[in-house]
Amino acid sequence: MLELQNIKYSYQPGTTILNDLNATFCPGRVYAIVGSSGCGKSTLLSIMGGLDIPGSGQVLYNGKPLTKKELPEYRKKDVSFIFQSYNLIDYLTAEENLKLVSPLSALPVLEKVGLNREIAKRNVLKLSGGQQQRVAIARALISDSSLLLADEPTGNLDDENARAIFNLLIQYAHGPLQGCVIVVTHSPILAQKADVVLKLEGGLLREMV
Numbered sequence: 179m180l181e182l183q184n185i186k187y188s189y190q191p192g193t194t195i196l197n198d199l200n201a202t203f204c205p206g207r208v209y210a211i212v213g214s215s216g217c218g219k220s221t222l223l224s225i226m227g228g229l230d231i232p233g234s235g236q237v238l239y240n241g242k243p244l245t246k247k248e249l250p251e252y253r254k255k256d257v258s259f260i261f262q263s264y265n266l267i268d269y270l271t272a273e274e275n276l277k278l279v280s281p282l283s284a285l286p287v288l289e290k291v292g293l294n295r296e297i298a299k300r301n302v303l304k305l306s307g308g309q310q311q312r313v314a315i316a317r318a319l320i321s322d323s324s325l326l327l328a329d330e331p332t333g334n335l336d337d338e339n340a341r342a343i344f345n346l347l348i349q350y351a352h353g354p355l356q357g358c359v360i361v362v363t364h365s366p367i368l369a370q371k372a373d374v375v376l377k378l379e380g381g382l383l384r385e386m387v
């Protein structure tokens with residue numbers, strides 16, 4: 179589904195973040211990306227999600243290289259993101275944030291991530307950090323895009339909620355949608371639940387066994 183070929187990326191000359199990186203991601207699987215702070219995990223997710231373009235190399239989606247012209251359509255139709263900073267629309271309620279991306283009923287999806295009707299009707303700025311994070315997760319789950327990219331999606335949650343959310347991400351991949359889920363996580367316990375664990379180190383991805 180998603181293929182990275184010879185990806186190189188630097189923010190400044192002489193500081194290489196990704197160094198001739200190759201990887202393939204398939205539908206119906208959950209991939210955990212682990213690695214030390216600052217090694218380039220968020221940068222890699224941005225490139226996979228078409229938010230940034232590599233210095234060299236290419237990203238292929240369903241076998242076709244993504245050109246600059248195709249990126250807006252790819253971001254709109256094929257990818258959903260759970261950002262570290264949530265990126266919710268702050269003058270809307272939780273429910274309205276989901277309605278922006280899907281005509282489906284928002285409440286059942288919000289309930290799946292543990293948010294009730296009262297919370298659904300509240301402006302997102304009046305929610306706790308963990309509740310806002312769950313709204314961002316629900317927004318990604320309702321979008322039914324084939325590729326779900328998540329940057330530390332459970333960073334603000336207690337262990338029980340984190341496990342429950344990770345299980346929803348697993349269902350997204352293993353259920354009828356057969357989505358491809360790529361999650362950056364610092365939690366070794368959650369990473370173990372993924373189908374494939376990849377470590378980003380020295381600008382390269384290595385599968386861990």
Ligand SMILES: Nc1ncnc2c1ncn2[C@@H]1O[C@H](COP(=O)(O)OP(=O)(O)OP(=O)(O)O)[C@@H](O)[C@H]1O
Nearest residue numbers: 189190195213214215216217218219220221222362
């Ligand atoms: N806009 C930027 N300009 C310059 N350097 C940047 C920029 N964004 C990130 N960096 C640097 O690039 C490196 C990789 O950053 P990135 O956010 O991808 O790491 P990460 O692995 O996601 O980190 P963390 O686990 O702490 O979230 C870091 O050294 C960071 O300081």
